[in-house]
Amino acid sequence: MAEIKLEEVRKSYGPAEVVHGVDLTIPDGEFLVLVGPSGCGKSTILRMIAGLETVTSGRISIDRRIVNRLEPKDRDIAMVFQNYALYPHMSVYQNMAYGLKVRGVHKADIHNRVNEAAVTLGLGEYLDRKPRALSGGQRQRVAMGRALVRNPKAFLFDEPLSNLDAKLRNQMRVELKQLHARLKNTFVYVTHDQVEAMTLGQRIMVLRDGNVEQVGTPDEIYNQPASTFVAGFIGAPSMNILSGSVDGDAIRFAGKAGLVHAGSLPGREVKIGVRPEHLCLRKEGEGDYCQVRAKVALIEPLGGDTVVHCRLNGGSDENIIIRVHPDEKVGENETAILYFKADTLHLFDAETQRRINGVQVCAG
Amino acid sequence: MVRNVTWRTWLMHAVLIFGTVILAFPIYTALVASTHTVRAVITEMPLWFGSQAWENYITVLSGGASEVGIPPVGIMMFNSVVMALGITVGKLSVSLLAAYAVVFFRFPLRRVFFWMIFITLMLPVEVRIMPTFEVVSDLGMLNSYSGLILPLIASATATFLFRQFYLTIPDELFEAARIDGAGPLRFFWDHILPLSRTNMAAMFVILFIYGWNQYLWPLLVTSDESMYTVVMGLQRSTAMPDAIPHWNLIMSTALLGLLPPVLVVVFMQRLFVKGLVETEK
């Protein structure tokens, strides 16, 4: 178990810098998820922690010890790869035992630990099989078992579930969470899937092009996204981002609808974010409701709820997506009035795309 | 349609049988010749087996053919086996390691080294025979197994083959092993060698036959009869001055000399084919 600390960590491949200074402290026993779109540098950061990639500048320490120059084997970490990287010529047992064998662990001890891990992961009857005779989910478990038997200070996962089908992915997600709850080691988990990030992570780090956009608990990431990028990346369907212009103490958007704000805004332009689930077709009880008029363009019934794609009236030509109860009666091409409470919306600076905090708004 | 198919089947078989007969004829001739007396073989070449088989084979095997210029076949076979195995094992070890270095290590001028190895494809022994002979003779390795083997054990072909195979091994395997604590040598031993098994078997067959069939090089570096190999020893015995070549005994020796490569092919055939066609590890 160990705290992992990254200070001003940068990575360049030749002249191209792909990680631009990451600062992060992962406390002992935390489940941290690195999330971001493809190519944003998630794997690179994880591999630097593992020691598979050199650090161009900055410092990485595990358990208060700077590991920049340490070989992977001396860092006491285990890693699970996206394609599992099982040794094809070794049986399941040998795959799991290999790391212990190389480290000179006693045979009987290896035997106990491998069998224990096999029971935990339900691999008991496959110990003699070769990886090619296993299903994807079983291979995945073997890869986890290989990490598990070593009982390392930290587990590193690089998109371990992305090669599984949806059902198995959900199941393994739950098991991973239970595993962490039981082991209480530090977990660092890379994914591009925001559902995995939200459900697994105690804290989430959102990356974009090698920059940290936001680090926070799932709740903070969801309810107080630090930028329009985070707002759009987390949550499905993603948050609606509308353009607004500041006019004195009023903010105009979607043609004529308006908001009144108290506080100072940095510029003339703002972005207004509203989650699809915060929009509704009628007022529910009392509250400070804003309203916009929109034309329904497309209806997607998902069973549990219905996603309605609308086009805002008022010449701003913006799309807005709402998520409503399946019983709501709306038809395509109808005009609807969409309501949302002023306190559910998010304000962003149009220029920097960063969140604006401390500005009170109400419907006006 | 049906008649057409049978007609074509017949034709195909005829062609195949014809080819087989042409290929097998020399071997048949050798077999037949090895069963007659030298007089019968030289006067009119018989087309059917004679009754001298037992005597001929006993003669060559017991070394009784030395008087007619054929060195003892047992020693020649032994020399050939040592040379062929030496060349094969040497080539395999050198090329496995060379390919490992070229694929898995980043060192300065890596590509240059690879291409230097590759260029040696254009420099087989026959091309560099004078300088190689000079070196071997200066090192006092004439008439020795090391002299027979060492100059032949670098192999660009095998290095290239193993390089191509190593390139198909995913990087993650190496990384997983690194995290498991295996250093480069351990990775080579525990993972690369077992994974290369079928490729090694295929190369073994090819290289063994290559080694067995070496002719020019043994001819140059061995002058002592006790170091003769079968292939060159046979040639010597056909060219005895002032004597008629004993073709019946020569053919018996040749057939005995055919046996080891045939056995290697027969016993390694399955692995050999697997090594050539298998892409998945």
Ligand SMILES: Nc1ncnc2c1ncn2[C@@H]1O[C@H](COP(=O)(O)OP(=O)(O)OP(=O)(O)O)[C@@H](O)[C@H]1O
């Ligand atoms: N060996 C390399 N040489 C040059 N550039 C590289 C190398 N490895 C990665 N990169 C670049 O670094 C950037 C980050 O790559 P990385 O693999 O960390 O992305 P990622 O976030 O893991 O993406 P994905 O979700 O697709 O796995 C990419 O733009 C990639 O092109």
Ligand SMILES: [Mg+2]
């Ligand atoms: Mg990646």
